[in-house]
Amino acid sequence: LRDNLTLIVHSAWLLKFNVGLDAYIDTHVAGVRHLIDLALSSRQNRPPRFFFLSSIAGAIEYKGPAEEPWIGDRSGQYLVPEYPVDDIAMAIKDQGYGQSKFVSERIICNAVEAGTGLRATVSRVGQLTGMSTNGEWSKHEYGAILLRTILLLGVCPTDIPVLYVIFFLF
Numbered sequence: 001l002r003d004n005l006t007l008i009v010h011s012a013w014l015l016k017f018n019v020g021l022d023a024y025i026d027t028h029v030a031g032v033r034h035l036i037d038l039a040l041s042s043r044q045n046r047p048p049r050f051f052f053l054s055s056i057a058g059a060i061e062y063k064g065p066a067e068e069p070w071i072g073d074r075s076g077q078y079l080v081p082e083y084p085v086d087d088i089a090m091a092i093k094d095q096g097y098g099q100s101k102f103v104s105e106r107i108i109c110n111a112v113e114a115g116t117g118l119r120a121t122v123s124r125v126g127q128l129t130g131m132s133t134n135g136e137w138s139k140h141e142y143g144a145i146l147l148r149t150i151l152l153l154g155v156c157p158t159d160i161p162v163l164y165v166i167f168f169l170f
Contacts, residue, residue, distance in 0.1 A: 011053035024100035032104040036111050050120040056080045057098030059090045084109045
């Protein structure tokens with residue numbers, strides 16, 4: 001595997017909002033470190049690229065200026081920054097999911113900043129959709145429930161954050 005590996009995409013994570021950080025340490029956070037070690041143990045000239053699918057939950061409490069002022073800071077709303085944050089208070093409070101994503105991002109950033117040669121990308125995602133078998137969004141997800149309710153009632157609330165919908169066509 002080490003001889004042929006060119007890209008590691010890490011997107012597997014326990015999605016439970018009612019457990020603490022401890023529930024993520026031994027498997028998920030440690031798994032990030034193990035994948036970094038795998039990448040850095042490559043026998044190739046350059047280690048494989050490491051892509052980590054994080055979550056906006058890891059920086060959702062950010063209250064600084066918008067990186068893109070023409071998009072954010074409207075009506076007092078903030079955007080999750082597209083750069084590393086250093087304070088765990090930026091993660092959702094008292095929620096292991098967001099805290100574990102924050103800790104994992106920091107592990108990746110520390111490995112890159114230490115000059116290890118790790119080539120890493122972290123992407124903070126809000127919501128993914130599309131089941132592998134039929135492409136449908138789970139009917140029990142927040143976004144799907146909200147959209148169905150808007151269509152059923154024929155009205156859209158004005159006080160919810162902006163929803164960005166992106167369609168990927170392959």
